[in-house]
Each structure stands twice: as C-alpha cells, then as structure tokens.
C-alpha cells in the first residue's frame with residue numbers, strides 16, 4: 511500500500527491518506543539514503559504486514575513481534591549493507607524481499 515507504482519494496478523480501494531503518507535515516507539527514505547551515500551549510515555524502510563494492534567485489530571494474521579522481525583533485520587546490517595530500499599515483511603515471504611516503491 512506504500513508503493514506509488516502499485517496504486518494504479520492493485521485492488522485496495524481503501525485508506526488514501528495512509529497510502530499517500532507512506533508513499534511520502536518512501537520518498538523521505540530515498541532522499542536520506544542519497545544524502546548519506548558514502549557513509550556507514552544505512553536508511554531503509556519496510557512494510558510490517560497486517561498486525562494485531564489497536565489499528566490492525568484482532569483479525570490480523572501477525573503479532574507485533576512477527577511484524578518487528580524485519581525491523582530487527584534492518585537494524586542489524588553489516589557495513590555496506592542495503593541502502594535506500596523498501597522491504598516486504600519477512601514473515602510473509604520467508605526472507606528479505608525488496609519491493610518496488
């Protein structure tokens with residue numbers, strides 16, 4: 511839902527304000543990564559997936575711990591690791607998957 515490229519072709523008719531704010535976050539991540547190129551500060555973001563929170567509700571398939579797995583992965587990269595990318599939730603895809611944004 512945070513991918514500008516996906517908006518014309520996916521089936522979510524919902525949450526336009528949320529989607530636009532997440533598209534903006536993707537732009538901010540990209541600008542920061544560009545500014546920090548050639549440093550050892552890595553900037554990436556990710557979609558946590560649908561999680562059981564106040565916002566996500568009880569029907570969500572993932573716990574917050576599962577939603578946070580990708581955050582932990584992205585917070586512990588090696589030097590020279592991924593920079594300026596948008597990742598899917600690892601729980602759903604079984605590993606790190608870069609998404610178009």
Ligand SMILES: NC(=O)c1ccc[n+]([C@@H]2O[C@H](COP(=O)([O-])OP(=O)(O)OC[C@H]3O[C@@H](n4cnc5c(N)ncnc54)[C@H](OP(=O)(O)O)[C@@H]3O)[C@@H](O)[C@H]2O)c1
Nearest residue numbers: 528532557558559560561562563564565566567570574577
């Ligand atoms: N849950 C999902 O399925 C899901 C899926 C994709 C993306 N996300 C994204 O993940 C993020 C967290 O979502 P969530 O599901 O954890 O939502 P949540 O359960 O509604 O929690 C939102 C948190 O944001 C805090 N907050 C709200 N307005 C704030 C403000 N003006 N200043 C400071 N803190 C503020 C709230 O603080 P208080 O507790 O003090 O009110 C609360 O801790 C959001 O950006 C959401 O869009 C969630």
